[in-house]
Amino acid sequence: MQSKLIDLHGRTIDYFRISITDLCNFRCIYCRPAEGVPLVSHSDILRYEEILRIAKVAKNLGMRKVRITGGEPLVRRGVLDFISRLVSETGLEDVALTTNGSKLQDMALSLRKAGLKRVNISLDTLRRDCFRSITGADELYRVLKGIEASLDVGFDPIKINVVLLKGINERDVPDFARLTIDKPVDVRFIERMPFGAEIPPPNSPDSFSAKDTLKIIESAFGKLNPVERSKLDGPATMFKLDGALGQIGVIDPVSGHFCGKCNRMRLTAKGFLRPCLLNPLEIDVRTFLRTSPDDSQMESFLEAAVLMKPASRFSNIEKIDVGMNTIGG
Ligand code: SAM
Ligand code: SF4
DSSP, X not given: OOOSXXXXXXXBOOEEEEEOOSOOSOOOTTTSBTTOOOOOOGGGSOOHHHHHHHHXXXXXXXXXXXXXXXXXXXXXXXXXXXXHHHHHHHOOSEEEEEEOSTTHHHHHHHHHHTTOOEEEEEOOOSSHHHHHHHHSSOOHHHXXXXXXXXXXXXXXXXXXXXXXXXXXXXXXXXXXXXXXHHSSXXXXXXXXXXXXXXXXXXXXXXXXXXXXXXXXXXXXXXXOXXXXXXXXXXXXXXXXXXXXXXXXXXXXXXXXXXXXXXXXXXXXXXXXXXXXXXXXXXXXXXXXXXXXXXXXXXXXXXXXXXXXXXXXXXXXXXXXXXXXXXXXX
C-alpha cells in the first residue's frame, strides 16, 4: 500500500513514537526540569482507547512502526493490556517499547506474552553510585536484572541506550562495549541533547561526542568493524567488536544531521502531535479526538499534521523549554 503519510519534503513518515505517561519513577538529571514537572490532571492524559484509535488510523494511512515511551511507560496502570491490544488490534508491523528497565524483572515475561518483540533499555552507567546520582534511584541492580529477564524471555533485539554525559560516564564506555562481547545486546551511545528545561551545567552535564566515544572504545579494544545498516538501526551508525554477539552504535543528534532522513512523528501523553522532536511545534489532537468520532476526519487531521513537519530541527534547541519526559523520548 502506498503510504499517505508523506511530508512536504518527500519523507515518508512511518514511525510513531507514542508517550503514554509523563510520570516516571526516576529523576534523570538530563531529562526532568530542576523544579519537577507540573502535575497533569488525569483527564488531560489520553486514554488507552484514544491512543488505540489514533494508532489504528495512522496504521491505515501507512504508519508501520510504533514505539511506546514516556515518562516511564511501565508505571502506567493497564500497560500490559494496552500493549496486547496495540499488537493484536492494529496489525502494526512493529511495536516496540523504551523503558528505564526498573520494572522489567517483573514484567518482561508478561510483555512478551502481550506480543512485544523488542525492547530498548536506558542505562547510563554500570556503577551503583553513579547510577544513583544520575537517576535519583538506587536501582542499578534491578535494571541489570531487567536486562537479564529480557534476554531470558527472548526479546530481540535488545538495545541499551547510554546518554553521553561529560565528566560522568566516559569511564563506563569500555564496560558497556564489553557487554556486547558475550551478550546479544546492542549498546548505543547517544549524545545528550541540551533541552532548555533541564538543570544547567555543572549539575546537569554537557555531552561528549559520539566521535570521542568511538575513540575511547578503539583505544580499549582495537579497531571497530563497521556494520551495514539495517532498517532497525534508525539514525545509529553501527559497529561490532571482533567475535562479539552484540553491536555498538552511536547516535549524534547534536553533532550530526539526520533531519533529511527523519521518518518520525511523536504523540505526547497529553495528546499533542509533535512532528519534530527538536522543534516546539505541537498540534492538539486530543480536542479533535474528543469532539469528532469520524475516523475519516481523523485521517485528514493526521495527514495535515505530517505536512507540518519542519524540514529540519530548530537551530537553538536550548530554547525548547520542556524535557524528554514530557515530549516522549
Ligand atoms: N523512561 C524511559 C527511558 O528512560 O527509557 C522512556 C522515556 S525516556 C524520555 C527515553 C529516552 O530519552 C531515554 O533513553 C533517555 O535516556 C533519553 N533522553 C532523555 N533526555 C535526553 C536528552 N536530554 N538527551 C538525549 N537523550 C535523552
Ligand atoms: Fe524517567 Fe526515562 Fe526521563 Fe530517566 S530518561 S527521568 S527514566 S523518563
